Amino acid sequence: MFRKISEFFQGNKNTAEQAFLTEQNIQIDEEQGFIVDGIVVNELSERLVYFSNRKLQNFDDLKSLFYTAILINEKIDLEIASGRYVVRLGNNEENLKQLKQVIYKLNAYYKEFKREK
Numbered sequence: 001m002f003r004k005i006s007e008f009f010q011g012n013k014n015t016a017e018q019a020f021l022t023e024q025n026i027q028i029d030e031e032q033g034f035i036v037d038g039i040v041v042n043e044l045s046e047r048l049v050y051f052s053n054r055k056l057q058n059f060d061d062l063k064s065l066f067y068t069a070i071l072i073n074e075k076i077d078l079e080i081a082s083g084r085y086v087v088r089l090g091n092n093e094e095n096l097k098q099l100k101q102v103i104y105k106l107n108a109y110y111k112e113f114k115r116e117k
Contacts (some may be wrong), residue, residue: 017113024105033060036102047089047099051075059102062110069107076100 021027027035033042041059048056051072056064076096085091 020109020112024109026105026109033058034106036105037098039098039102041102041106044099044102047091048072050086050089051099059106062106062114065103066107066110066115069103072103073100 025037029035029040032040035041045058048059052068053071055068055071059065076099079085079091080093080096085093085096
């Protein structure tokens with residue numbers, strides 16, 4: 001009886017998680033990692049390394065991304081406000097705002113479904 005109830009609630013959680021991923025346009029690929037809004041986010045890892053002060057190498061560790069997001073967002077905002085973009089990374093206002101949106105979505109996913117409560 002307890003097992004059936006447990007499975008029922010696990011099923012609801014999985015359904016809620018799948019609905020969230022679909023709604024936020026997030027896909028998880030075993031080889032490429034997260035794909036958000038059609039962007040393979042690990043292809044943006046060079047920007048992540050730069051904005052996280054070399055604390056993160058890729059987007060696979062959602063917990064580290066969650067706790068480093070404040071620093072990353074501050075540096076992105078500073079670069080946008082100053083208008084002095086890092087040329088070697090190909091930064092511009094549009095793709096930095098896009099990076100902030102990707103980080104926001106991955107953090108929301110982590111906060112809702114992966115973080116221990």
